Amino acid sequence: MEDRNTPQEIQGTAGKFLIRHKSILDATSKMQEYCARINRAIAKAVTCCGCIKIDADKQCLPPDVSYSDIRTFMQSHMDGKLCDNCRDTISHEIGTTVFYLAALCNLLELDLDTVIREENERIRTLGIYSLK
Numbered sequence: 001m002e003d004r005n006t007p008q009e010i011q012g013t014a015g016k017f018l019i020r021h022k023s024i025l026d027a028t029s030k031m032q033e034y035c036a037r038i039n040r041a042i043a044k045a046v047t048c049c050g051c052i053k054i055d056a057d058k059q060c061l062p063p064d065v066s067y068s069d070i071r072t073f074m075q076s077h078m079d080g081k082l083c084d085n086c087r088d089t090i091s092h093e094i095g096t097t098v099f100y101l102a103a104l105c106n107l108l109e110l111d112l113d114t115v116i117r118e119e120n121e122r123i124r125t126l127g128i129y130s131l132k
C-alpha cells in the first residue's frame with residue numbers, strides 16, 4: 001500500500017491547502033506560533049495537568065567521559081509520562097508545525113524529504129557535536 005504520509009505527501013498537501021497563508025511571512029510566523037504552542041502545551045502538561053514534572057539542574061559529565069557514554073549521564077529533567085489528553089494536544093501542535101514547515105519548504109522550493117534525509121545523514125556522520 002502506498003504511504004500517503006511521507007514528507008513529500010505532506011508537502012503536497014500543504015501546497016494544496018495553504019491559500020490564506022501563502023506569504024512567506026505567514027508561513028514563517030505561523031510555524032513560529034506553533035513552535036510556541038508546543039512549548040505552551042508542554043508547560044500546561046506540567047502546571048495544569050501534572051502528568052509530567054520538570055526537575056532540572058546542571059548537566060554533569062565526568063571529565064573523562066567517552067563519546068559513547070555521554071548518553072548515560074545526560075538527564076531529560078522530566079519525570080512522569082504524558083497522559084492521553086496531553087499527548088494528543090502536543091502531537092497535534094507538532095503536526096501543525098510540520099505542516100507549516102512543509103509549506104515553508106514549498107515556498108522556498110526545498111524538498112522536505114531531502115532536507116530530513118540530509119540532516120539525518122549529517123548528524124549520523126558528524127555526531128551530536130554537530131548540533132548547536
Ligand SMILES: [Zn+2]
Nearest residue numbers: 049051083086
Ligand atoms: Zn496530562
